[in-house]
Amino acid sequence: MGGACASGNVALRNAFDEIRHHDCEMMMVVGPVLQFSAMGVQSMALMGAISFTRFNDRPAEASRPFDADREGFIPAHGAGAIVLENLDHALRRNARIHAELLGVAAMADACHLPNPSMEGQARTILRLLRQTGVPPEKIDFVSGHATSTPLGDISELMAIKKVFGDHARKLKINAPKSMLGHTCWSAPLVETVASVMQLKHKKLHPSINIENLDPDVDLDVCANRAVDHEAHYILKNSFGFGGISCCSLIKRFDENEL
Structure with missing residues (x-):
């Protein structure tokens, strides 16, 4: 399913709809490894999404979402897979249920090729909350898209503040790409798996490599520290070139609610 760097969530949305409309009971959603070409990396550098100037001698520190000295995202290899099924099917086969989607x-707002649209991102999150019927104040954890680009990180935080208002300051937000780099098409699924593990283990991973927090970052981004936190709802953001936004909402699974 094509959706630039939101592709994993676009595929997840398609699978969710297939199950919701009773076309099937179970689907596997896979975000494969993207093989970067030299031309592809160079084209992203020319668009300003990638920059290689300050951290060539410290590559492990180059991906630094929310840091004032961030330059752009760091391409990475990674794949993720999720088995999605309706509850009845999962219970019939005695599946281990990790979370509820x-x-x-x-x-897609067609705003600009590399530059994000805060308004489009906010509208997507609002649409998700309306579709699921979950009030904004119920959300307690955001797995950020946070690619380490100067424009993108701030745009995402502005969208979060626009949607959540004062509640935004109560949210825990972290940046998986600070540790993984940006796996591009597969990133939403790779990071969803990581988010569900954090939900289960009640511990949120840090956003690392923040040496000088951007003064425009005024929310809790778990800077350089893991946080003990029993989250109940995960908002997983994913945004792609060309104004594509795709966000998912995941809930802790509680057998006592059956």
């Missing part, structure tokens, strides 16, 4: 919402 409440919904996935997508929009």
Whole structure:
């Protein structure tokens, strides 16, 4: 499913709809490894999404979402896979249920090729909350898209503040790409798997490599520290070139609610 760097969530949305509309009971959603070509990396550098100037001698520190000295994202290899099924099917086969997917919402605003649209991102999150019927104040954890680009990180935080208002300051937000780099098409699925593990183990990973927090970052981004936190709802953001936004909402699974 094509959706640039939101592709993994776009595929998840398609699978969710297939199950919701009773076309099937179970689907596997896979985000494969993207093989970067030299031309592809160079084209992204020319667009300003990747920069290689300050951290060539410290590559492990180059991916630094929310840091004032961030230059752009760091390409990475990684794949993720999720088995998605309706509850009845999972119970019949005695599956180990890790979490509940409440919904996935997508929009495309055709704003700009590399530059993000805060308004489009906010509209996507609002659409997701309306579709799922979950009030904003219920959300307690955001797995950020946070690619380490100067424009993208701030745009995402502005969208979060626009949607959540004062509640935004109560959210825990972290940046998986600070540790993994950006696996591009597979990133939403790779990071969803990581988010569900954090939900299960009640511990949120840090956003690392923040040596000088951007003064425009005024929310809790778990800077350089893991956080003990029993989250109940995960908002997973994913945004792609060309104004594509696709966000998912995941809930802790509680057998006592059956």
